[in-house]
Amino acid sequence: MSTTDPVHAIAAKRWTIALVLSVLMLAIYFGFILLVAFGKGLLSILLTQGLSLGILLGALTIVSCWILSLIYVIWANRSYDQAVAQAIARTTTPAGRKP
Amino acid sequence: MSGSNPLAILFFFVFIALTLGVTYWAAKRTKTTEHFYAAGHGVTGFQNGLALAGDYMSAASFLGIAGLVALNGFDGLIYSTGWLVGWPIILFLIAEPLRNLGKYTFSDVVAYRLQQRPVRIAAVIGTMAVVLTYLIAQMVGAGTLIKLLFSLDYTLAVVIVGIVMMTYVLFGGMLATTWVQIIKACLLLGGAVVLAVLVLAQFGFNPTALFAKAAELNGKQVLEPGTKVVTGAWDAVSLGLALMFGTAGLPHILMRFYTVPDAKQARISVVWATIWIGGFYLITFVLGFGAMVLVGMKEVVGAGGGGNMAAPLLANAVGGSAFFGFICAVAFATILAVVAGLTLSGAAALSHDIWVNVVKGGQASEREQLKVARIAAVILGVCAIVLGIIFQGQNIAYMVGLTFSIAASANFPALVLAIFWRRFTTWGAVTAIVLGTVSTLVLLYCGPTIQVDILKNDIAEVSKQWWYFPLKNPCLITMTLSFLSGIVVSLLTPEPAAEAGFAEVERRAILGALAELGPPATKPAPAE
Numbered sequence: 001m002s003t004t005d006p007v008h009a010i011a012a013k014r015w016t017i018a019l020v021l022s023v024l025m026l027a028i029y030f031g032f033i034l035l036v037a038f039g040k041g042l043l044s045i046l047l048t049q050g051l052s053l054g055i056l057l058g059a060l061t062i063v064s065c066w067i068l069s070l071i072y073v074i075w076a077n078r079s080y081d082q083a084v085a086q087a088i089a090r091t092t093t094p095a096g097r098k099p
Numbered sequence: 100m101s102g103s104n105p106l107a108i109l110f111f112f113v114f115i116a117l118t119l120g121v122t123y124w125a126a127k128r129t130k131t132t133e134h135f136y137a138a139g140h141g142v143t144g145f146q147n148g149l150a151l152a153g154d155y156m157s158a159a160s161f162l163g164i165a166g167l168v169a170l171n172g173f174d175g176l177i178y179s180t181g182w183l184v185g186w187p188i189i190l191f192l193i194a195e196p197l198r199n200l201g202k203y204t205f206s207d208v209v210a211y212r213l214q215q216r217p218v219r220i221a222a223v224i225g226t227m228a229v230v231l232t233y234l235i236a237q238m239v240g241a242g243t244l245i246k247l248l249f250s251l252d253y254t255l256a257v258v259i260v261g262i263v264m265m266t267y268v269l270f271g272g273m274l275a276t277t278w279v280q281i282i283k284a285c286l287l288l289g290g291a292v293v294l295a296v297l298v299l300a301q302f303g304f305n306p307t308a309l310f311a312k313a314a315e316l317n318g319k320q321v322l323e324p325g326t327k328v329v330t331g332a333w334d335a336v337s338l339g340l341a342l343m344f345g346t347a348g349l350p351h352i353l354m355r356f357y358t359v360p361d362a363k364q365a366r367i368s369v370v371w372a373t374i375w376i377g378g379f380y381l382i383t384f385v386l387g388f389g390a391m392v393l394v395g396m397k398e399v400v401g402a403g404g405g406g407n408m409a410a411p412l413l414a415n416a417v418g419g420s421a422f423f424g425f426i427c428a429v430a431f432a433t434i435l436a437v438v439a440g441l442t443l444s445g446a447a448a449l450s451h452d453i454w455v456n457v458v459k460g461g462q463a464s465e466r467e468q469l470k471v472a473r474i475a476a477v478i479l480g481v482c483a484i485v486l487g488i489i490f491q492g493q494n495i496a497y498m499v500g501l502t503f504s505i506a507a508s509a510n511f512p513a514l515v516l517a518i519f520w521r522r523f524t525t526w527g528a529v530t531a532i533v534l535g536t537v538s539t540l541v542l543l544y545c546g547p548t549i550q551v552d553i554l555k556n557d558i559a560e561v562s563k564q565w566w567y568f569p570l571k572n573p574c575l576i577t578m579t580l581s582f583l584s585g586i587v588v589s590l591l592t593p594e595p596a597a598e599a600g601f602a603e604v605e606r607r608a609i610l611g612a613l614a615e616l617g618p619p620a621t622k623p624a625p626a627e
Contacts, residue, residue, distance in 0.1 A: 011605050015519065018191040025191075026343075029184040033339045036177060036324045037332040043173075044323035050311025052322040058176040059384065061184065062377045068187050069373050076366060084609060 006090065010083050017075060021068050032061050106424030107249060114286070114432045115263060121278045125271035132468045135272035136203040136447050137357040142277055144364035148371020151355050153280030154440040155182075155346075155372070156287055156379060158240050158407075158433050159499050164380070165413070166406025168387020169399050172313065172321025175387055179380040181339055185346025186376065190369040193347050196518045198356045198365040199611020200604065204444070205353040205510065206452045209517045209532075211607075212600025213525040215461070219452040221532040225509035226350045226452075228536045229502055230445040230479075231486070233349075234438060236498035238487030240407075241434040247404050248411065248427040257487035264439045265480035268446065269473055276439045277358060283429075283436035288379060290429045294410070295382045297417040298389035306385055313388045317396065321388075334571050338500070341574035345503025348510035351444035362611055389413050442479045449475035497548045500572050501539070508577035509535035516585050518608060521601040527589030535581030542573035 035043055035057065043054030129135050142150070160182055167175030201207035206222035238257055245256035267275045302308040313321050346352065356365045390399055390409035393416045402408035411430065415423035450472040455463045463471075513531045516523045543549060545568040550561045561567055570576070 005602075005606070007606050007609050011609050014609065022188055022191045025184060025187045029180065029343060030336065030339060032180060033177070033335050034332070037335040040324045044319075046319075046322070048307055050307035050309070050314060050322070052173070052310075054173050054324055055176065055310065055322060055384070058173075058180055059381060061180040062381055065183050065187050065373055065377055069190055069370050072187075072191060073366060073370050077363075081363065088610060 006087050010080070010087060013083075014080060017072070021072055025065070025068055028061060028064050032057055104249070104420060104424045104427065106421050107427040108424075110425050110428030111249070111431050114282075114428055118267065118275075118279045118282060118432075118435075119263075121282070122267050122271035122275040125275035125278065129270070129272040129274055131465055132203070132451070132472065134274060135469055135472055136354070136443075136451065138273040138277050140358065140360050142358040144359055144367030145371055146277070146281060147355060147359050147364070147368035149284045149375065150277045150280035150358070151352065151368060151372035152375035152379070153282075153284035153287070153436050154351055154355060155349075155376060156284065156433065157237060157437045157499075158244060158430060159236070160380070160383075161287060161291070161433055162244070162404075162407040162410055162430055164383045165386045165390060165410040166399065166404075166408070168383060169390035169394070169409035170396055170406045171325055172317070172388070172391065173323055174325045176384065177335075177338075178342070179383055181342030182346070183373070183377050183380055185343045186369060186373040188343065189347045189352075190366065190373070192515060192518075193353070194356050194365045194369045195362040196608035196611075197353060197514075198359065198362045199608050200518070201357060203354070203357055203451045204447050205350060205514055206448065209513050209528055210456075211517065212597050212604055213517070213523075213528055213594070216457050217525055218528050219456050221529040222510070222513070223448045223452050225348075225505070225513070225532045225536055226448040227445060228509065228540075229348070229350055229506045230441050230448070231482070232498050232505065233502040234441050234445075234479075234483045235486045235490050236495055236502065237434055237438050237441070238483050239490045239493070239495045239498075241431075241438070242487055242491060243404060244407060244430060244434070247402070247408060248430065253491055254488055257484055257491075260435055260438060261480050261484035261487070264435055264442060264483070265477060267435075267439045268443045268476045268480070273354075273358060273443060276436075276443050277355075279436050279439055283432045284375065286429045287433055288375060290414075290426055291379060291382045291386065294414055294417065294422075294426065295385045295389070297422075298385055298393065298413065301393070301417070306388075309385065309388050309392060313391050316392060321391065333569075333575065337570050337572045337575035340578055341500060341504040341507050341572050344507035344511045344578065345574070346506075348506030348514065349502075350448065350506075350510065351440040353510075353514075354444045354447060355440075386410055386413060389417075393417060438483060442476055442483065445479045446472050446475040449479075497543070497552065500548075501543055504543070504572055504574040504577065505536055505539045507574050508539045508581045509533075512578065512581040512585055516582070516589075518604070520586075520589075521598055522589055522593070523585070524589040524592050524594035524597050526592045527585045527587075530588040531581045531585030534584045535577055538577045538580050539573055542568045542570075542577060546573060547571055 045053045047053060133139055164175055164178050197208055200211055206219050209222055210218040241260045242253040242257040245251050246253050267279055310322060359365050359368055390413040394412045399406055399409045402412055411423055411426050414426035454471045455468055509532045513528050545566050548571050550556045551558050
């Protein structure tokens with residue numbers, strides 16, 4: 001398998017997207033954790049009665065997990081699966097080629 | 100307060116009868132190792148999402164977080180968020196390549212292009228360390244809770260849990276375990292939603308009105324970061340790392356990805372799991388604060404179990420004794436399902452990794468493999484019961500943190516390096532896993548968790564010792580150590596065969612479905 005293999009290009013693209021989304025997730029969660037550790041004053045601000053910024057950001061951390069997952073799945077279902085299907089078609093159609 | 104609630108016991112027996120019925124049905128379909136370990140790859144993404152949620156939402160996350168929030172307010176939410184953020188990481192980095200590269204265990208993926216024997220042995224050390232510490236935490240939790248909920252004797256409770264769980268695994272394998280998880284997840288999510296609705300109904304369906312009431316009764320600090328859960332910045336980061344990456348290194352979670360037919364279904368199952376688990380943790384905000392307001396902190400503490408009774412007491416307060424009984428039975432079901440998943444993954448590691456691939460060099464008949472897997476399940480079940488009894492009455496609050504820390508420091512680095520790094524070698528993998536496991540155990544022992552909380556040493560005295568390690572959770576150091584040692588040792592021990600095999604790993608991680616384009620696996624589980 002040489003590096004001109006189309007699968008290699010698909011793999012590179014997939015890992016780039018996966019890595020960017022993972023770093024975003026890390027940044028969001030550790031941003032929240034570091035605010036809990038260092039930004040007590042900030043997180044204690046009451047936005048309305050009963051809702052502190054800390055509780056809102058905690059809930060938003062959970063929502064951000066959903067949003068990032070959704071972004072990945074939309075990309076994977078639309079573009080990645082198609083690229084993989086094409087690569088499979090290319091490797092299987094010419095007779096005698098080993099998958 | 101609880102006494103022996105006849106309704107709770109009735110609900111509990113209904114659950115046992117239902118799940119044993121499922122086990123009987125599954126047992127007739129479990130004929131091969133493919134069925135025993137992976138439910139014949141016939142579970143749909145949606146079903147597996149629910150089962151993953153069932154496997155993951157332990158008593159610690161249901162009763163534990165509700166109790167933490169009820170007693171500490173905001174600080175309990177650190178766990179709610181931490182236990183969810185690992186799931187997107189599994190989705191982005193692990194689930195699909197794992198499904199494409201492996202067969203039954205995560206060691207399949209780590210060992211794919213490396214020497215089988217040393218890597219499998221190391222991976223089983225990592226797996227068993229996680230499985231056993233988590234089993235201890237769950238079994239002790241089971242005994243304590245059941246004593247509180249049903250007024251049953253501790254030892255009897257542990258034995259019942261062990262035997263029922265062994266029955267699921269032994270006869271029904273992964274198919275029965277999957278459906279036990281699905282039933283449990285539905286009961287738990289349903290029960291939590293009804294409980295939250297009953298609570299919110301008293302506050303005009305406005306959560307902030309509930310939080311405001313909590314602040315009015317207990318002071319504004321319940322809505323602010325406190326000092327009980329997060330003791331320092333480094334502790335917070337270290338705990339965060341363990342919760343986040345530990346999820347992606349839990350063998351019983353990873354094993355679930357083999358139950359679906361292909362990588363796409365694995366992807367779909369993580370998304371559903373993230374939706375269910377995230378929704379559940381959002382609900383725990385309401386349950387925790389609800390218990391704080393409607394039950395009261397004093398009553399929650401007074402009920403014993405370190406706050407674990409918050410959710411059942413809340414059910415009693417808003418839904419009466421019938422609902423209390425239902426929630427108690429759900430809590431019991433929760434523990435049963437989690438230990439079943441753990442036992443199955445431990446049995447897979449012992450039989451598939453050790454017996455078949457190390458002892459027999461990959462050559463063993465189906466009959467023999469199934470027999471060994473079942474023997475391993477019995478051994479683990481007995482171990483779980485014995486450990487549960489040995490650890491009775493001991494402070495095991497650190498066990499869950501330890502489990503996640505080992506998973507993040509041993510299994511996760513090896514898995515990521517095996518999938519992504521061309522130059523990863525056999526000895527790099529062995530070092531990463533073994534050093535990750537051992538350093539976690541050693542540093543935990545030398546840290547405040549064991550020395551101060553468990554051994555009751557004076558912190559001023561012990562912190563002067565040369566060996567003292569100041570973090571409560573060592574994951575920050577141990578995970579770094581595992582990654583670094585894996586990389587350094589790999590560079591020092593070049594392995595041309597492993598490097599040459601990487602192109603195949605890359606191809607298979609992406610195209611894995613190609614190998615399964617043939618007729619679809621027989622679908623043993625009808626969609627519900």
